[in-house]
Amino acid sequence: MDAIFSFLQQHLEAVYIVILSIFLGVEVISRVPSVLHTPLMSGANAIHGVVIIGAIIVMGEAEADNYLALVLGFLAVILGTINVVGGFVVTDRMLEMFKSKKTK
Amino acid sequence: MLPLIYLIGSVTFIIGLKMLSNPATARKGNAIAAGGMTLAILGTIFLYRHHGQGLHNYGWIMAGLLIGGVVGLVSARRVKMTAMPEMVSLFNGMGGACAALISIVEFEYMTAVIFTGAPVRMQLVIILAGMVIGAVSFAGSVIAWGKLNGRIKDISFKGQHIFNLVILAVILLLAVVVTAALPAVTVILFVVILLLSLLYGICFVLPIGGADMPVVISLLNSFTGVAAACGGFLYNNPVMLTGGILVGSAGTILTILMCKAMNRSLKNVLIGSFGSPKAAGGSREQGAYKEITLSDTAVIMAYARKVMIVPGYGLAVAQAQHACHELETLLEARGVEVKYAIHPVAGRMPGHMNVLLAEADVPYEKLLEMEQANGQFNTTDVVLVLGANDVVNPAAKTDPASPIYGMPILDVENARSVIVNKRSMKPGYAGIENDLFFQPKTSMLFGDAKQVLQQLVAEIVNSL
Numbered sequence: 391m392d393a394i395f396s397f398l399q400q401h402l403e404a405v406y407i408v409i410l411s412i413f414l415g416v417e418v419i420s421r422v423p424s425v426l427h428t429p430l431m432s433g434a435n436a437i438h439g440v441v442i443i444g445a446i447i448v449m450g451e452a453e454a455d456n457y458l459a460l461v462l463g464f465l466a467v468i469l470g471t472i473n474v475v476g477g478f479v480v481t482d483r484m485l486e487m488f489k490s491k492k493t494k
Numbered sequence: 495m496l497p498l499i500y501l502i503g504s505v506t507f508i509i510g511l512k513m514l515s516n517p518a519t520a521r522k523g524n525a526i527a528a529g530g531m532t533l534a535i536l537g538t539i540f541l542y543r544h545h546g547q548g549l550h551n552y553g554w555i556m557a558g559l560l561i562g563g564v565v566g567l568v569s570a571r572r573v574k575m576t577a578m579p580e581m582v583s584l585f586n587g588m589g590g591a592c593a594a595l596i597s598i599v600e601f602e603y604m605t606a607v608i609f610t611g612a613p614v615r616m617q618l619v620i621i622l623a624g625m626v627i628g629a630v631s632f633a634g635s636v637i638a639w640g641k642l643n644g645r646i647k648d649i650s651f652k653g654q655h656i657f658n659l660v661i662l663a664v665i666l667l668l669a670v671v672v673t674a675a676l677p678a679v680t681v682i683l684f685v686v687i688l689l690l691s692l693l694y695g696i697c698f699v700l701p702i703g704g705a706d707m708p709v710v711i712s713l714l715n716s717f718t719g720v721a722a723a724c725g726g727f728l729y730n731n732p733v734m735l736t737g738g739i740l741v742g743s744a745g746t747i748l749t750i751l752m753c754k755a756m757n758r759s760l761k762n763v764l765i766g767s768f769g770s771p772k773a774a775g776g777s778r779e780q781g782a783y784k785e786i787t788l789s790d791t792a793v794i795m796a797y798a799r800k801v802m803i804v805p806g807y808g809l810a811v812a813q814a815q816h817a818c819h820e821l822e823t824l825l826e827a828r829g830v831e832v833k834y835a836i837h838p839v840a841g842r843m844p845g846h847m848n849v850l851l852a853e854a855d856v857p858y859e860k861l862l863e864m865e866q867a868n869g870q871f872n873t874t875d876v877v878l879v880l881g882a883n884d885v886v887n888p889a890a891k892t893d894p895a896s897p898i899y900g901m902p903i904l905d906v907e908n909a910r911s912v913i914v915n916k917r918s919m920k921p922g923y924a925g926i927e928n929d930l931f932f933q934p935k936t937s938m939l940f941g942d943a944k945q946v947l948q949q950l951v952a953e954i955v956n957s958l
Contacts, residue, residue: 404726411735413743415747423517432582434511435741438715444734449555449558
Protein backbone atom coordinates (compact mmCIF):
# COMPACT_ATOMS: atom_id res chain seq x y z
CA MET A 391 0.00 0.00 0.00
CA ASP A 392 2.83 2.34 0.94
CA ALA A 393 4.45 1.61 -2.36
CA ILE A 394 1.35 2.63 -4.23
CA PHE A 395 0.93 5.85 -2.24
CA SER A 396 4.46 7.03 -2.68
CA PHE A 397 4.29 6.07 -6.33
CA LEU A 398 1.15 8.14 -6.77
CA GLN A 399 2.81 11.08 -5.07
CA GLN A 400 5.87 10.87 -7.25
CA HIS A 401 3.94 10.40 -10.45
CA LEU A 402 0.88 12.49 -9.82
CA GLU A 403 1.17 14.30 -13.14
CA ALA A 404 1.61 11.04 -15.01
CA VAL A 405 -1.47 9.58 -13.37
CA TYR A 406 -3.49 12.64 -14.40
CA ILE A 407 -2.20 12.32 -17.95
CA VAL A 408 -3.23 8.65 -18.05
CA ILE A 409 -6.75 9.26 -16.80
CA LEU A 410 -7.37 12.24 -19.07
CA SER A 411 -5.86 10.42 -22.07
CA ILE A 412 -8.17 7.47 -21.56
CA PHE A 413 -11.22 9.70 -21.81
CA LEU A 414 -9.71 11.68 -24.66
CA GLY A 415 -9.03 8.54 -26.67
CA VAL A 416 -12.60 7.37 -26.24
CA GLU A 417 -13.98 10.81 -27.10
CA VAL A 418 -11.84 11.28 -30.18
CA ILE A 419 -12.78 7.96 -31.74
CA SER A 420 -16.40 7.59 -30.79
CA ARG A 421 -17.95 8.30 -34.21
CA VAL A 422 -15.98 6.84 -37.07
CA PRO A 423 -17.44 5.53 -40.33
CA SER A 424 -16.58 1.84 -40.71
CA VAL A 425 -14.74 2.63 -43.94
CA LEU A 426 -12.08 4.35 -41.87
CA HIS A 427 -11.60 1.58 -39.32
CA THR A 428 -8.58 0.09 -41.05
CA PRO A 429 -6.67 3.35 -41.69
CA LEU A 430 -7.51 4.53 -38.19
CA MET A 431 -6.18 1.33 -36.68
CA SER A 432 -3.09 1.68 -38.80
CA GLY A 433 -2.64 5.31 -37.76
CA ALA A 434 -3.03 4.43 -34.10
CA ASN A 435 -0.52 1.65 -34.69
CA ALA A 436 1.99 4.21 -35.92
CA ILE A 437 1.33 6.49 -32.94
CA HIS A 438 2.11 3.84 -30.35
CA GLY A 439 5.46 3.74 -32.07
CA VAL A 440 6.38 6.50 -29.55
CA VAL A 441 7.82 3.56 -27.69
CA ILE A 442 10.85 4.28 -29.90
CA ILE A 443 11.65 7.16 -27.56
CA GLY A 444 12.10 4.68 -24.72
CA ALA A 445 14.32 2.59 -26.96
CA ILE A 446 16.48 5.61 -27.80
CA ILE A 447 16.86 6.44 -24.11
CA VAL A 448 17.78 2.83 -23.27
CA MET A 449 20.30 2.75 -26.09
CA GLY A 450 21.72 6.15 -25.27
CA GLU A 451 22.22 5.34 -21.60
CA ALA A 452 23.77 1.91 -22.09
CA GLU A 453 27.36 1.66 -20.83
CA ALA A 454 29.93 0.85 -23.48
CA ASP A 455 30.76 -2.49 -21.85
CA ASN A 456 27.18 -3.64 -21.23
CA TYR A 457 26.76 -5.76 -24.31
CA LEU A 458 23.33 -7.11 -23.39
CA ALA A 459 21.93 -3.59 -23.06
CA LEU A 460 23.68 -2.47 -26.23
CA VAL A 461 22.42 -5.35 -28.33
CA LEU A 462 18.86 -5.36 -26.98
CA GLY A 463 18.68 -1.57 -27.09
CA PHE A 464 19.91 -1.56 -30.67
CA LEU A 465 17.33 -4.17 -31.60
CA ALA A 466 14.64 -2.12 -29.82
CA VAL A 467 15.59 1.01 -31.77
CA ILE A 468 15.37 -0.90 -35.07
CA LEU A 469 12.02 -2.50 -34.27
CA GLY A 470 10.56 0.73 -32.91
CA THR A 471 11.64 2.65 -36.00
CA ILE A 472 10.07 0.03 -38.26
CA ASN A 473 6.85 0.46 -36.30
CA VAL A 474 6.88 4.25 -36.63
CA VAL A 475 8.06 4.64 -40.22
CA GLY A 476 6.19 1.63 -41.61
CA GLY A 477 3.05 2.56 -39.69
CA PHE A 478 2.83 6.12 -40.96
CA VAL A 479 3.76 5.21 -44.54
CA VAL A 480 1.23 2.37 -44.76
CA THR A 481 -1.48 4.60 -43.33
CA ASP A 482 -0.62 7.31 -45.83
CA ARG A 483 -0.79 4.82 -48.69
CA MET A 484 -4.23 3.67 -47.59
CA LEU A 485 -5.52 7.21 -47.25
CA GLU A 486 -4.03 8.26 -50.56
CA MET A 487 -6.51 5.92 -52.23
CA PHE A 488 -9.42 7.44 -50.38
CA LYS A 489 -8.38 10.82 -51.63
CA SER A 490 -7.97 9.83 -55.26
CA LYS A 491 -11.54 8.66 -55.39
CA LYS A 492 -12.86 11.73 -53.64
CA THR A 493 -11.42 14.13 -56.17
CA LYS A 494 -13.15 12.22 -58.97
CA MET B 495 13.06 23.00 -24.58
CA LEU B 496 12.43 19.25 -24.51
CA PRO B 497 9.23 19.50 -22.42
CA LEU B 498 7.86 21.93 -25.01
CA ILE B 499 8.72 19.51 -27.82
CA TYR B 500 7.02 16.68 -25.95
CA LEU B 501 3.97 18.88 -25.42
CA ILE B 502 3.80 19.63 -29.13
CA GLY B 503 4.25 15.92 -29.87
CA SER B 504 1.38 14.95 -27.57
CA VAL B 505 -0.92 17.56 -29.08
CA THR B 506 -0.15 16.41 -32.63
CA PHE B 507 -1.07 12.85 -31.65
CA ILE B 508 -4.43 13.99 -30.32
CA ILE B 509 -5.14 16.20 -33.34
CA GLY B 510 -3.87 13.53 -35.70
CA LEU B 511 -6.10 10.86 -34.23
CA LYS B 512 -9.08 13.20 -34.30
CA MET B 513 -8.50 14.05 -37.95
CA LEU B 514 -7.98 10.39 -38.81
CA SER B 515 -11.55 9.68 -37.85
CA ASN B 516 -12.94 11.86 -40.65
CA PRO B 517 -12.48 10.90 -44.32
CA ALA B 518 -11.86 14.47 -45.46
CA THR B 519 -9.03 15.21 -43.03
CA ALA B 520 -7.61 11.74 -42.43
CA ARG B 521 -4.52 12.02 -44.58
CA LYS B 522 -3.54 15.36 -43.13
CA GLY B 523 -4.07 13.99 -39.64
CA ASN B 524 -1.69 11.15 -40.33
CA ALA B 525 0.93 13.59 -41.61
CA ILE B 526 0.52 15.83 -38.56
CA ALA B 527 1.00 12.92 -36.17
CA ALA B 528 4.03 11.78 -38.17
CA GLY B 529 5.49 15.28 -37.92
CA GLY B 530 4.98 15.37 -34.16
CA MET B 531 6.61 11.96 -33.88
CA THR B 532 9.66 13.09 -35.85
CA LEU B 533 9.98 16.14 -33.64
CA ALA B 534 9.71 14.07 -30.47
CA ILE B 535 12.33 11.58 -31.70
CA LEU B 536 14.81 14.28 -32.75
CA GLY B 537 14.22 16.16 -29.51
CA THR B 538 14.93 13.02 -27.48
CA ILE B 539 18.12 12.27 -29.36
CA PHE B 540 19.65 15.70 -29.00
CA LEU B 541 18.09 17.29 -25.94
CA TYR B 542 17.45 14.45 -23.51
CA ARG B 543 19.19 14.90 -20.14
CA HIS B 544 19.12 12.54 -17.19
CA HIS B 545 20.85 13.79 -14.02
CA GLY B 546 22.43 16.43 -16.23
CA GLN B 547 23.86 13.84 -18.59
CA GLY B 548 23.02 13.56 -22.26
CA LEU B 549 22.80 10.36 -24.25
CA HIS B 550 25.74 8.59 -25.78
CA ASN B 551 26.12 5.73 -28.27
CA TYR B 552 24.99 8.05 -31.05
CA GLY B 553 26.50 5.77 -33.66
CA TRP B 554 24.33 2.89 -32.53
CA ILE B 555 21.22 5.03 -32.29
CA MET B 556 21.66 6.48 -35.76
CA ALA B 557 22.45 3.07 -37.24
CA GLY B 558 19.33 1.61 -35.61
CA LEU B 559 17.16 4.47 -36.84
CA LEU B 560 18.60 4.13 -40.31
CA ILE B 561 18.13 0.36 -40.56
CA GLY B 562 14.65 0.49 -39.06
CA GLY B 563 13.70 3.44 -41.22
CA VAL B 564 14.80 1.77 -44.43
CA VAL B 565 13.20 -1.58 -43.58
CA GLY B 566 9.96 0.14 -42.51
CA LEU B 567 9.83 2.39 -45.55
CA VAL B 568 10.61 -0.31 -48.08
CA SER B 569 8.24 -2.89 -46.64
CA ALA B 570 5.45 -0.33 -46.31
CA ARG B 571 5.94 0.85 -49.89
CA ARG B 572 6.31 -2.61 -51.39
CA VAL B 573 3.42 -4.32 -49.63
CA LYS B 574 0.46 -5.05 -51.87
CA MET B 575 -2.80 -3.36 -50.99
CA THR B 576 -4.28 -6.78 -50.32
CA ALA B 577 -1.66 -7.58 -47.71
CA MET B 578 -2.12 -4.34 -45.74
CA PRO B 579 -3.84 -5.95 -42.76
CA GLU B 580 -0.98 -8.40 -42.28
CA MET B 581 1.51 -5.58 -42.55
CA VAL B 582 -0.25 -3.52 -39.89
CA SER B 583 -0.25 -6.55 -37.63
CA LEU B 584 3.46 -7.11 -38.18
CA PHE B 585 4.31 -3.44 -37.49
CA ASN B 586 2.25 -3.66 -34.34
CA GLY B 587 4.25 -6.72 -33.30
CA MET B 588 7.49 -4.77 -33.77
CA GLY B 589 6.21 -2.07 -31.43
CA GLY B 590 5.30 -4.69 -28.85
CA ALA B 591 8.71 -6.32 -29.13
CA CYS B 592 10.34 -2.92 -28.75
CA ALA B 593 8.43 -2.29 -25.50
CA ALA B 594 9.35 -5.75 -24.19
CA LEU B 595 13.05 -5.23 -25.01
CA ILE B 596 13.08 -1.91 -23.18
CA SER B 597 11.69 -3.66 -20.11
CA ILE B 598 14.29 -6.41 -20.33
CA VAL B 599 17.16 -3.91 -20.43
CA GLU B 600 15.69 -1.90 -17.56
CA PHE B 601 15.36 -5.11 -15.56
CA GLU B 602 18.96 -5.91 -16.29
CA TYR B 603 19.92 -2.50 -14.80
CA MET B 604 18.00 -3.44 -11.68
CA THR B 605 20.03 -6.62 -11.28
CA ALA B 606 23.25 -4.64 -11.58
CA VAL B 607 22.43 -2.20 -8.80
CA ILE B 608 20.58 -3.44 -5.76
CA PHE B 609 17.90 -0.92 -4.93
CA THR B 610 15.57 -0.90 -2.01
CA GLY B 611 12.51 1.06 -1.12
CA ALA B 612 8.95 1.37 -2.25
CA PRO B 613 9.39 3.39 -5.49
CA VAL B 614 11.65 0.67 -6.86
CA ARG B 615 9.00 -1.94 -6.24
CA MET B 616 6.48 0.04 -8.30
CA GLN B 617 9.10 0.51 -10.95
CA LEU B 618 9.57 -3.24 -11.14
CA VAL B 619 5.81 -3.69 -11.47
CA ILE B 620 5.82 -1.31 -14.44
CA ILE B 621 8.81 -3.03 -16.01
CA LEU B 622 7.02 -6.36 -15.69
CA ALA B 623 3.77 -4.96 -17.07
CA GLY B 624 5.56 -3.44 -20.06
CA MET B 625 7.34 -6.68 -20.78
CA VAL B 626 4.32 -8.96 -20.40
CA ILE B 627 2.00 -6.76 -22.47
CA GLY B 628 4.67 -6.08 -25.09
CA ALA B 629 5.57 -9.76 -25.42
CA VAL B 630 1.92 -10.84 -25.66
CA SER B 631 1.32 -8.20 -28.32
CA PHE B 632 4.44 -9.24 -30.23
CA ALA B 633 3.70 -12.98 -30.24
CA GLY B 634 0.00 -12.44 -30.90
CA SER B 635 0.64 -10.05 -33.78
CA VAL B 636 3.05 -12.44 -35.43
CA ILE B 637 0.48 -15.23 -35.19
CA ALA B 638 -2.22 -12.90 -36.57
CA TRP B 639 0.10 -12.00 -39.42
CA GLY B 640 0.72 -15.68 -40.16
CA LYS B 641 -2.96 -16.47 -40.05
CA LEU B 642 -3.94 -13.65 -42.37
CA ASN B 643 -1.48 -14.67 -45.03
CA GLY B 644 -2.38 -18.31 -44.63
CA ARG B 645 0.92 -19.53 -43.19
CA ILE B 646 -0.66 -20.57 -39.92
CA LYS B 647 -3.89 -22.53 -39.69
CA ASP B 648 -6.51 -22.26 -36.98
CA ILE B 649 -5.58 -24.55 -34.15
CA SER B 650 -7.93 -25.18 -31.30
CA PHE B 651 -8.25 -27.94 -28.79
CA LYS B 652 -10.59 -28.76 -25.98
CA GLY B 653 -10.12 -26.67 -22.88
CA GLN B 654 -7.96 -24.17 -24.72
CA HIS B 655 -9.53 -21.20 -23.00
CA ILE B 656 -8.95 -22.74 -19.61
CA PHE B 657 -5.36 -23.48 -20.62
CA ASN B 658 -4.94 -19.83 -21.62
CA LEU B 659 -6.41 -18.60 -18.38
CA VAL B 660 -4.04 -20.85 -16.46
CA ILE B 661 -1.04 -19.40 -18.31
CA LEU B 662 -2.27 -15.90 -17.53
CA ALA B 663 -2.76 -16.78 -13.87
CA VAL B 664 0.75 -18.24 -13.65
CA ILE B 665 2.20 -15.09 -15.23
CA LEU B 666 0.43 -12.90 -12.68
CA LEU B 667 1.47 -15.16 -9.81
CA LEU B 668 5.13 -15.18 -10.85
CA ALA B 669 5.02 -11.40 -11.29
CA VAL B 670 3.82 -11.07 -7.71
CA VAL B 671 6.57 -13.45 -6.52
CA VAL B 672 9.26 -11.50 -8.37
CA THR B 673 8.02 -8.20 -6.99
CA ALA B 674 7.76 -9.52 -3.45
CA ALA B 675 11.28 -10.96 -3.62
CA LEU B 676 12.84 -7.46 -3.83
CA PRO B 677 15.53 -6.43 -3.07
CA ALA B 678 16.67 -9.86 -4.22
CA VAL B 679 16.27 -10.04 -7.98
CA THR B 680 15.29 -13.36 -9.52
CA VAL B 681 16.47 -13.45 -13.09
CA ILE B 682 15.24 -16.96 -13.83
CA LEU B 683 11.66 -16.16 -12.86
CA PHE B 684 11.83 -13.05 -15.02
CA VAL B 685 12.87 -15.14 -17.99
CA VAL B 686 10.09 -17.65 -17.27
CA ILE B 687 7.57 -14.79 -17.22
CA LEU B 688 8.90 -13.59 -20.56
CA LEU B 689 8.57 -17.03 -22.12
CA LEU B 690 5.10 -17.56 -20.70
CA SER B 691 4.00 -14.17 -22.04
CA LEU B 692 5.14 -15.14 -25.51
CA LEU B 693 3.33 -18.47 -25.15
CA TYR B 694 0.20 -16.67 -23.98
CA GLY B 695 0.31 -14.35 -26.99
CA ILE B 696 0.48 -17.36 -29.28
CA CYS B 697 -2.27 -19.32 -27.53
CA PHE B 698 -4.47 -16.24 -27.28
CA VAL B 699 -4.62 -15.69 -31.04
CA LEU B 700 -4.30 -19.25 -32.36
CA PRO B 701 -7.90 -20.40 -31.80
CA ILE B 702 -9.50 -17.17 -33.02
CA GLY B 703 -10.90 -17.65 -36.49
CA GLY B 704 -9.99 -15.64 -39.53
CA ALA B 705 -13.13 -13.55 -39.80
CA ASP B 706 -12.40 -12.08 -36.38
CA MET B 707 -8.75 -11.30 -37.07
CA PRO B 708 -9.28 -7.53 -37.60
CA VAL B 709 -10.80 -7.29 -34.16
CA VAL B 710 -7.86 -9.16 -32.66
CA ILE B 711 -5.31 -6.96 -34.41
CA SER B 712 -7.11 -3.87 -33.19
CA LEU B 713 -7.07 -5.28 -29.65
CA LEU B 714 -3.35 -6.13 -29.82
CA ASN B 715 -2.84 -2.62 -31.16
CA SER B 716 -4.27 -1.15 -28.00
CA PHE B 717 -2.15 -3.59 -25.95
CA THR B 718 0.99 -2.19 -27.54
CA GLY B 719 -0.28 1.29 -26.74
CA VAL B 720 -0.47 0.36 -23.06
CA ALA B 721 2.98 -1.24 -23.21
CA ALA B 722 4.36 2.00 -24.67
CA ALA B 723 2.69 3.93 -21.86
CA CYS B 724 4.51 1.70 -19.34
CA GLY B 725 7.70 3.04 -20.85
CA GLY B 726 6.29 6.53 -20.30
CA PHE B 727 5.98 5.81 -16.58
CA LEU B 728 9.46 4.35 -16.46
CA TYR B 729 11.11 7.43 -17.92
CA ASN B 730 8.54 9.93 -16.68
CA ASN B 731 8.08 10.76 -20.33
CA PRO B 732 4.83 12.59 -21.08
CA VAL B 733 4.78 12.04 -24.84
CA MET B 734 5.12 8.27 -24.43
CA LEU B 735 2.36 8.37 -21.85
CA THR B 736 -0.10 10.36 -23.95
CA GLY B 737 0.70 8.51 -27.16
CA GLY B 738 0.51 5.10 -25.53
CA ILE B 739 -2.60 5.63 -23.45
CA LEU B 740 -4.37 7.44 -26.28
CA VAL B 741 -3.83 4.46 -28.55
CA GLY B 742 -4.69 2.10 -25.72
CA SER B 743 -8.09 3.66 -25.13
CA ALA B 744 -8.87 4.64 -28.73
CA GLY B 745 -7.81 1.16 -29.83
CA THR B 746 -10.14 -0.44 -27.32
CA ILE B 747 -13.05 1.69 -28.53
CA LEU B 748 -12.16 0.92 -32.13
CA THR B 749 -12.14 -2.78 -31.28
CA ILE B 750 -15.62 -2.49 -29.81
CA LEU B 751 -16.84 -0.51 -32.83
CA MET B 752 -15.52 -3.21 -35.13
CA CYS B 753 -17.32 -5.87 -33.12
CA LYS B 754 -20.49 -3.80 -33.42
CA ALA B 755 -20.09 -3.56 -37.20
CA MET B 756 -20.15 -7.35 -37.22
CA ASN B 757 -22.85 -7.48 -34.58
CA ARG B 758 -20.72 -9.57 -32.26
CA SER B 759 -19.58 -8.99 -28.73
CA LEU B 760 -15.91 -8.89 -27.85
CA LYS B 761 -16.37 -11.78 -25.45
CA ASN B 762 -17.89 -13.79 -28.25
CA VAL B 763 -14.95 -13.06 -30.49
CA LEU B 764 -12.38 -14.04 -27.88
CA ILE B 765 -14.09 -17.10 -26.50
CA GLY B 766 -16.43 -18.40 -29.18
CA SER B 767 -13.61 -19.39 -31.51
CA PHE B 768 -14.90 -19.19 -35.02
CA GLY B 769 -14.11 -22.09 -37.27
CA SER B 770 -13.96 -24.74 -34.61
CA PRO B 771 -15.28 -28.01 -36.06
CA LYS B 772 -18.34 -28.22 -33.82
CA ALA B 773 -19.51 -24.81 -34.99
CA ALA B 774 -19.70 -25.92 -38.60
CA GLY B 775 -23.32 -24.79 -38.77
CA GLY B 776 -24.80 -28.26 -38.68
CA SER B 777 -24.37 -30.81 -41.44
CA ARG B 778 -27.76 -30.54 -42.98
CA GLU B 779 -28.23 -32.06 -46.43
CA GLN B 780 -26.86 -29.60 -48.91
CA GLY B 781 -28.56 -30.49 -52.18
CA ALA B 782 -26.88 -29.74 -55.45
CA TYR B 783 -25.44 -26.52 -56.77
CA LYS B 784 -25.48 -25.56 -60.40
CA GLU B 785 -22.61 -24.29 -62.43
CA ILE B 786 -22.75 -21.66 -65.11
CA THR B 787 -20.38 -21.23 -68.04
CA LEU B 788 -18.41 -18.11 -68.77
CA SER B 789 -20.28 -17.31 -71.97
CA ASP B 790 -23.65 -17.64 -70.26
CA THR B 791 -22.47 -15.32 -67.52
CA ALA B 792 -21.28 -12.82 -70.11
CA VAL B 793 -24.67 -12.87 -71.85
CA ILE B 794 -26.65 -12.53 -68.63
CA MET B 795 -24.57 -9.61 -67.44
CA ALA B 796 -24.35 -7.81 -70.76
CA TYR B 797 -28.13 -7.81 -71.16
CA ALA B 798 -29.01 -7.00 -67.58
CA ARG B 799 -30.33 -3.60 -66.59
CA LYS B 800 -28.64 -3.50 -63.25
CA VAL B 801 -25.68 -5.47 -61.95
CA MET B 802 -24.47 -5.42 -58.37
CA ILE B 803 -20.96 -6.63 -57.66
CA VAL B 804 -20.24 -7.99 -54.19
CA PRO B 805 -16.47 -8.07 -53.70
CA GLY B 806 -14.82 -10.18 -51.02
CA TYR B 807 -11.47 -11.48 -49.99
CA GLY B 808 -11.26 -13.65 -53.13
CA LEU B 809 -11.08 -10.47 -55.19
CA ALA B 810 -8.30 -9.16 -52.98
CA VAL B 811 -6.27 -12.37 -53.14
CA ALA B 812 -6.56 -12.55 -56.91
CA GLN B 813 -5.63 -8.84 -57.24
CA ALA B 814 -8.69 -8.61 -59.45
CA GLN B 815 -9.73 -5.03 -58.66
CA HIS B 816 -8.45 -3.65 -61.99
CA ALA B 817 -10.09 -6.43 -64.02
CA CYS B 818 -13.25 -5.76 -62.04
CA HIS B 819 -13.17 -2.07 -62.91
CA GLU B 820 -12.61 -2.99 -66.56
CA LEU B 821 -15.71 -5.19 -66.58
CA GLU B 822 -17.67 -2.43 -64.88
CA THR B 823 -16.72 0.24 -67.47
CA LEU B 824 -17.44 -2.18 -70.29
CA LEU B 825 -20.89 -2.97 -68.94
CA GLU B 826 -21.61 0.70 -68.27
CA ALA B 827 -20.69 1.49 -71.87
CA ARG B 828 -23.38 -0.96 -72.90
CA GLY B 829 -25.91 0.82 -70.73
CA VAL B 830 -25.89 -1.57 -67.79
CA GLU B 831 -26.04 0.08 -64.39
CA VAL B 832 -23.21 -1.29 -62.26
CA LYS B 833 -22.86 -0.81 -58.51
CA TYR B 834 -20.70 -2.34 -55.82
CA ALA B 835 -22.20 -3.57 -52.57
CA ILE B 836 -19.62 -3.24 -49.82
CA HIS B 837 -20.16 -5.13 -46.61
CA PRO B 838 -18.50 -3.36 -43.66
CA VAL B 839 -16.22 -6.32 -42.98
CA ALA B 840 -15.77 -7.61 -46.52
CA GLY B 841 -12.21 -8.77 -47.00
CA ARG B 842 -10.09 -9.08 -43.95
CA MET B 843 -10.59 -5.63 -42.46
CA PRO B 844 -13.27 -2.97 -42.40
CA GLY B 845 -12.72 -0.65 -45.32
CA HIS B 846 -10.44 -3.15 -47.06
CA MET B 847 -12.61 -3.32 -50.20
CA ASN B 848 -13.03 0.44 -50.44
CA VAL B 849 -9.28 0.87 -50.43
CA LEU B 850 -8.77 -1.83 -53.06
CA LEU B 851 -11.46 -0.60 -55.43
CA ALA B 852 -10.34 2.98 -55.01
CA GLU B 853 -6.89 1.82 -56.09
CA ALA B 854 -8.45 0.61 -59.34
CA ASP B 855 -10.14 4.03 -59.83
CA VAL B 856 -13.65 2.80 -59.21
CA PRO B 857 -15.68 6.00 -58.65
CA TYR B 858 -16.73 6.66 -55.08
CA GLU B 859 -20.46 6.93 -55.92
CA LYS B 860 -20.48 3.36 -57.19
CA LEU B 861 -19.62 1.92 -53.80
CA LEU B 862 -22.77 1.32 -51.80
CA GLU B 863 -22.70 0.70 -48.07
CA MET B 864 -24.61 -2.26 -46.75
CA GLU B 865 -27.90 -0.51 -45.93
CA GLN B 866 -28.01 1.28 -49.29
CA ALA B 867 -27.18 -1.90 -51.15
CA ASN B 868 -29.78 -3.94 -49.30
CA GLY B 869 -32.42 -1.45 -50.41
CA GLN B 870 -31.45 -1.98 -54.03
CA PHE B 871 -31.15 -5.73 -54.40
CA ASN B 872 -34.81 -6.22 -55.31
CA THR B 873 -34.34 -4.01 -58.37
CA THR B 874 -31.12 -5.79 -59.33
CA ASP B 875 -31.03 -8.30 -62.16
CA VAL B 876 -27.69 -9.93 -61.53
CA VAL B 877 -25.56 -10.04 -58.43
CA LEU B 878 -21.97 -11.07 -59.07
CA VAL B 879 -20.35 -12.28 -55.87
CA LEU B 880 -16.57 -12.16 -56.27
CA GLY B 881 -14.87 -14.28 -53.65
CA ALA B 882 -17.14 -13.17 -50.84
CA ASN B 883 -18.77 -15.81 -48.71
CA ASP B 884 -19.66 -15.20 -45.09
CA VAL B 885 -20.99 -11.69 -45.76
CA VAL B 886 -23.68 -13.14 -48.05
CA ASN B 887 -24.45 -16.22 -45.96
CA PRO B 888 -28.18 -16.32 -45.17
CA ALA B 889 -27.40 -18.51 -42.15
CA ALA B 890 -26.55 -15.27 -40.35
CA LYS B 891 -30.29 -14.53 -40.39
CA THR B 892 -31.90 -17.94 -40.36
CA ASP B 893 -29.74 -20.31 -38.36
CA PRO B 894 -29.33 -19.47 -34.66
CA ALA B 895 -26.78 -22.30 -34.35
CA SER B 896 -24.48 -20.69 -36.87
CA PRO B 897 -21.40 -18.95 -35.48
CA ILE B 898 -22.14 -15.90 -37.59
CA TYR B 899 -25.80 -15.73 -36.52
CA GLY B 900 -26.83 -12.12 -35.97
CA MET B 901 -24.20 -10.60 -38.23
CA PRO B 902 -25.84 -8.22 -40.71
CA ILE B 903 -25.39 -9.52 -44.26
CA LEU B 904 -25.98 -8.40 -47.81
CA ASP B 905 -29.38 -9.76 -48.87
CA VAL B 906 -28.27 -10.84 -52.31
CA GLU B 907 -31.03 -13.43 -52.53
CA ASN B 908 -33.50 -10.58 -53.14
CA ALA B 909 -31.99 -10.05 -56.58
CA ARG B 910 -33.28 -11.84 -59.68
CA SER B 911 -30.23 -14.03 -60.03
CA VAL B 912 -26.98 -14.53 -58.23
CA ILE B 913 -23.71 -15.62 -59.80
CA VAL B 914 -21.07 -16.65 -57.32
CA ASN B 915 -17.44 -16.72 -58.35
CA LYS B 916 -15.27 -18.84 -56.08
CA ARG B 917 -12.24 -20.96 -56.57
CA SER B 918 -13.90 -24.08 -55.20
CA MET B 919 -16.78 -25.16 -53.02
CA LYS B 920 -14.60 -24.88 -49.92
CA PRO B 921 -16.30 -22.99 -47.11
CA GLY B 922 -15.30 -19.39 -46.42
CA TYR B 923 -13.04 -17.96 -43.80
CA ALA B 924 -15.41 -18.57 -40.91
CA GLY B 925 -15.36 -22.23 -41.93
CA ILE B 926 -19.10 -22.62 -42.42
CA GLU B 927 -21.22 -23.83 -45.30
CA ASN B 928 -23.23 -21.29 -47.24
CA ASP B 929 -26.80 -22.18 -48.17
CA LEU B 930 -26.86 -19.41 -50.73
CA PHE B 931 -24.81 -21.55 -53.10
CA PHE B 932 -27.49 -24.24 -53.17
CA GLN B 933 -30.45 -21.97 -53.83
CA PRO B 934 -32.16 -22.32 -57.21
CA LYS B 935 -31.45 -18.66 -58.01
CA THR B 936 -27.73 -19.12 -57.57
CA SER B 937 -25.22 -20.33 -60.14
CA MET B 938 -21.59 -21.03 -59.44
CA LEU B 939 -18.79 -19.78 -61.65
CA PHE B 940 -15.57 -21.44 -60.54
CA GLY B 941 -12.13 -19.99 -61.08
CA ASP B 942 -9.65 -17.39 -59.98
CA ALA B 943 -11.45 -14.03 -59.77
CA LYS B 944 -8.96 -12.18 -61.94
CA GLN B 945 -8.90 -14.78 -64.71
CA VAL B 946 -12.66 -15.11 -64.70
CA LEU B 947 -13.14 -11.36 -64.94
CA GLN B 948 -10.62 -11.03 -67.75
CA GLN B 949 -12.29 -13.85 -69.65
CA LEU B 950 -15.69 -12.23 -69.10
CA VAL B 951 -14.39 -8.96 -70.50
CA ALA B 952 -12.90 -10.74 -73.52
CA GLU B 953 -16.13 -12.66 -74.03
CA ILE B 954 -18.27 -9.52 -73.99
CA VAL B 955 -15.89 -7.61 -76.27
CA ASN B 956 -15.49 -10.41 -78.79
CA SER B 957 -18.83 -12.12 -79.11
CA LEU B 958 -21.53 -9.73 -77.98
